[in-house]
Amino acid sequence: MAEDKEAIVQVKHLKQYFNIGKPNEVKAVDDVSFDIYKGETFGLVGESGSGKSTTGRSIIRLYDPTSGQILFNGKDISKIKSHGPQMKKFRREMQMIFQDPYASLNPRMKVKDIIAEGLDVHGLVKNDDERDKRVRELLDMVHLNPEHMTRYPYEFSGGQRQRIGIARALAVDPQFIIADEPISALDVSIQAQVVNLMQDIQKEQGLTYMFIAHDLSMVKYISDRIAVMYQGKIVELADADEIYSHPLHPYTKSLLSAIPVPDPEIEKTRQRIDFDHKSSFHKGQKLQEVMPGHFLYCDDTKAATFK
């Protein structure tokens, strides 16, 4: 099924290192390759420090990648200059929703100015009336009261602020949105509201999402395909259902076995699987397709066992 789908983002051998050459060098993202198809939700899961947020931030060029290619609609964007017309154009097409709805909105700006900042930067509206009209549309789209556009962020709850963050991302009509843990900071009853909203907007606007999270049950619910990251590498990538029903990598198995399920019967009988880093990683391993659409980080001998 992979062949008949068009990739919007292609990540090829992406490496993102920090403190290069110093004793504290960190290989946050270490040779990662994957495609994201148009219209899908691509889930990226992993524990803190696995490199999932760094991957997202490299793709949207908040960092300059150490090496590798990032193709967006076929064009390599990994090397475009950070202050140029090309970057400006690219920024319109790709947007980000951040984790912390308290830290990601400027407390001294009115909601309408927060949302319209992208419109101003890209010159998408001609005058104030048009600007206000667009802001109203966007607030309406995320189910906030357009009358509240002159308020400040502190006047909104966490879930409402995250809606403002979504409206800001949508303002410039992007094709692709990276959502970095967009619901982790929200209460359970509010999480579902935001996830439903994101899905509705995706359907209406034909958006593609990359959804970064550590909450595996929510990721499975929202994603079409999921990649599991561990220590800067993708260790497994497959359809959401496939990865949950047939996990192949020991790390994926251990991660799945640790998800708490709101069902006492399941919890009582659950067996936790421990993951042994040393016995699972060695030289000669790479991410390869072992079954149609199912990628596993392993060596050739292991891959042959699936043939």
Place this chain on the structure above:
Amino acid sequence: MDKILEVKDLHVNFATYNGTVQAIRGVNFDLAAGETLAIVGESGSGKSITVRSILQLLAKNADINKGTILYHGEDLLKKSKKEMDAIRGNKISMIFQDPMTSLDPTMTIGKQVAEPLLIHNKVSKKEALGRAEEVLRLVGIPNPKERMNDYPHQFSGGQRQRIVIAIAIVDYPEILIADEPTTALDVTVQAQIIDLLKELQQKIGTAIIFITHDLGVVAGIADRVAVMYAGKFVEYGSVDEVFYNPQHPYTWGLLDSMPTLDTSEDDHLNSIPGTPPNLLNPPKGDAFAPRNEYAMQIDLEKQPPFFKVSKTHYAATWLLHPDAPKVTPPKGIQKRFEKFKKLGDK
């Protein structure tokens, strides 16, 4: 069973610039020796304030203006500061959410773990450090003897939470209060810490009050569950009763808004509309009524009392009144009812 702790009609107010926030509005519960009670609720529902009241660890602007907290029949709210100091960290101890900020960064972990013993038991320093080493081994810190001399920054988040737990249990408390102890941790580490708490409970027989917003975690650790909303308990019962036979629409909403691994993407998640009420002016009736699709006129006017579902299970919703119309709960909840029937048949 022996009730070691009884909280009766607890009310806590906070004085703020905007007025008085009625954070806790009449909470009642008890705790038996050796059991685990989970208190679930959203941020702001008052779950942390409830347990902090027990140890009187509230902010200066807080006022416990009504209620009693009986520990072995004695009211903790009438104890002097000195008497409370003798109980805190000794008979009743607490684990906090953030392992990054609940340790002293300038003190070796050996000393931090030994500190409660030195304060409460007047044992020798050598004895205390010996015991600290023992407890660190118990919570799964490798090479405790060598690592006693290390500082908090030399440990990972999961290990730090183990150290925080070691401090809390070093004196074998009768009650351990755990306030979101795994929320800041990764899922695999969370699973390890929960296993550790269960294991320790078996070994030292402590009762646990576990606070969380994660129903998955609750299902794994609790004997009994209390659901809290806007400063009140709305439902409590055994873990099976609350998960398989929930009665309050808020509990329905909470259980139903989490996707399970077999929720398909085509079903819309059931979300609870709106946001919790402002407790500066608590609503007259059931605080959940404005967000409750099953709300009736009376919900807006009068607070529901607790209705008895079983000997151990109570819920505060007018839907349980004999005259209330019968409603059909969400599909996901109906599935849970079926499971409850099966459990009953067993």
